[in-house]
Amino acid sequence: MNAPDLRPLPTAWLNRFAGLGADFYTELAASGMPAPHWVAQSPACAELLGWPADWASRPDWNALHVLSGNASWLGMRPLASVYSGHQFGVWAGQLGDGRALLLGELDTPNGPQELQLKGAGLTPYSRMGDGRAVLRSSIREFLCSEAMAALGIPTTRALAITGSALPVRRETIETAAVVTRVAPSFIRFGHFEHFAHSDQHAALRRLADFFIEQHAPDCLEAENRYVALLEKVAAQTAELIAAWQAVGFCHGVMNTDNMSMLGLTIDYGPFGFLDGFDPGHVCNHSDHQGRYAYARQPNIAFWNLHALAQAMLPLLDEPPEAAGERLIAALDAYKSVFPAALMARLRAKLGLVQALDGDQALIDDWLKLLAAGRSDFTIAHRRLAEFGAAPEPLRDLFLDRAAFDAWAERYRARLAAEASVDAERALRMKTVNPAVVLRNHLAEGAIRAAQGGDFGEIARLLKVLQRPFDEPELASDADFPPDWAQTLEVSCSS
Known part of the structure; x- marks a missing residue:
């Protein structure tokens, strides 16, 4: 070797x-x-x-x-x-x-x-x-x-x-x-934290300048390149977390050393995609306090950005209080970008083209409806695409039929308000609501086969996952998780 x-x-x-x-x-x-x-x-x-x-x-x-x-x-x-x-x-x-x-x-x-x-x-x-x-x-x-x-x-x-x-x-x-x-x-948030906390401020500046020159050159023209960098990272992180939330992805270990300065999903460990919709779902068996639960991910990302802002304080040549105020103000980008990005994605998942008053309440109530019955997040959104032509398969996902019917009437009215055409809406929705995500039981099937020396299931599943918006050849790839999947646990041990 x-x-x-x-x-x-x-x-x-x-x-x-x-x-x-x-x-x-x-x-x-x-x-x-x-x-x-x-x-x-x-x-x-x-x-x-x-x-x-x-x-x-x-x-x-x-x-x-x-x-x-x-x-x-x-x-x-x-x-x-x-x-x-x-x-x-x-x-x-x-x-x-x-x-x-x-x-x-x-x-x-x-x-x-x-x-x-x-x-x-x-x-x-x-x-x-x-x-x-x-x-x-x-x-x-x-x-x-x-x-x-x-x-x-x-x-x-x-x-x-x-x-x-x-x-x-x-x-x-x-x-x-x-x-x-x-x-x-x-490069991660943690790289900046390392040099700030160890008082290696010259190295911190070298790192920041390197990152800006190589990966964020638009910040060079700003009044303060470091403030501009933080604002850019905050906006990219906001877009990333909105994408996670919209597809039902849970990272599991959102430590600052697992946060990318480019706004990438990085360090896949005990991650998971939601099956039944549970906002409090914790995908990491080692996360005993539920810090990184699905619903907490947006606030955790903002907390991590605050840690990054703290690490960038030595980069600003001004009194700490003034520098801190400027950097905290840069984080407003997250507070504005995240809700807008998430709303845009959720509106698209419901097939809505226009932005109308009442959309927030309609979407919030849809998510509450999913949560009340732990309805399958991926399947429910996929079936929602066929709501006009075949509402019964979607309705069957909810134990409280009366609550679903009441929401469905509001949804029909909302679609009519923008003269939505069912066939066109269904096509749009199937480009943003995947048929297949990497559920734990799908990964586990590939793992068990590989542990037995058969790597064919990894290759097969990869092909399916690379076309997530298409109906798979094997219906089971897009089906509900089997009963045995409920016992699967994923932790930091890898």
Whole structure:
């Protein structure tokens, strides 16, 4: 393992993050895995990179061993970055890439993209961990990253999973895997917090200037580039959380070190999509206080933005009180963008084109109706598309038929108010209300097959998830979760 196999790729390595200097990372090679094998690959992610369809099997690329941490491509500069953060609302101090390794940054037809291995072994920031990832969590992250992209939700991407018989101890002995993640940048709120809390203000400014120049150049023309950056991050985060809420996605671990400065969904761990609609649903079995419940995600994101604002205080050359006021004012972007973005998405989910008085109440009452009977979030919205032609399948989702009928009358009147045409509305709604999301039981089926050596279900499910708005060939992919799925638990242990 780790014997260099230096081969060039057809695209150039940029490695701009590495240019920030040794305060920001530790350069080291991956630990590698014995006798690696392919578990899954994403053709869509490879296309994003501009790679040929046969990239994984090309002998001159040796991609299996590179993406397992056993070899290198010419021009790579593997490194683990340092950051800090608040975990479950408590300052956790120094954290960092404990089991992730940034291979470098590639110049691609779709702009610069960083490649990162998750599960590539110990780093100086592993703390009490072993630096490894296991097969089950790697499959979940791979599938969800690509599913979210297909849903149009900002996210890091997943290029591939490699696996090995290397044993990894969690609650039981499992096998190791490595996910190759792709994003324009993996910089998090926690990177800024690290340098602010450790009083490395020169490094903090270097980080902020780097990020603005590379990823937010529009902020350069602002009166204060750092205030403009915070406002931009707040708006992007607002759009992201609105997208999560509208599709019923629960992140599970919204710590500040898991918040992307680009407004991407990052660090898929104990995530979940809602089945029955429960605003208080907690998808992380380890979240005993319910801090990251579905309904709390918008406020948690705002809390995290406050932590980022606090970290950016040293960047403003003015008294702390005045600087604080300016940065807090920048967070107003979140307070204005989030409700508007969420309302726009929910209005579209109900097939409404115009914005009319009373829409908020109609939508709120629809969500209350779903919550009262724990009606299936994804199926209910999908069936709502056929409300005009076939209302009974939707009505059957509600135990309180009288309450549904009363709401349905209001909905009919609202559709009539904008002269909605049922067939046209149904088509619109089916482009925003997915038929298929990565429910826990679907992921679990792929995991169990893979643990038995069959990776075909991962590939099949990936194809389904990449067309989430189409009716799947297997009706069960879009059906209610089976009874046994109620016992599935997802925690931070991965």
